[in-house]
Amino acid sequence: MPVQMSLSRVLMCDSSDAHIVELRENDGERVFPITIGRTEGMASERRLMGHEPPRPQTHELFAATLDA
Numbered sequence: 001m002p003v004q005m006s007l008s009r010v011l012m013c014d015s016s017d018a019h020i021v022e023l024r025e026n027d028g029e030r031v032f033p034i035t036i037g038r039t040e041g042m043a044s045e046r047r048l049m050g051h052e053p054p055r056p057q058t059h060e061l062f063a064a065t066l067d068a
């Protein structure tokens with residue numbers, strides 16, 4: 001059964017190249033942490049802070065291509 005989740009927060013780890021994206025269940029208590037790379041973590045943090053890059057990031061371009 002699909003579970004609706006939302007991005008809760010991005011945890012930046014100074015001691016390693018790994019960051020953690022935390023997804024939280026919309027209608028429940030469960031939390032799902034995903035380990036991602038530094039570049040992906042920084043891109044996610046920029047998006048959460050409302051900073052738009054001057055051009056699409058690679059993953060955004062790929063998603064737009066799939067949608068088209």
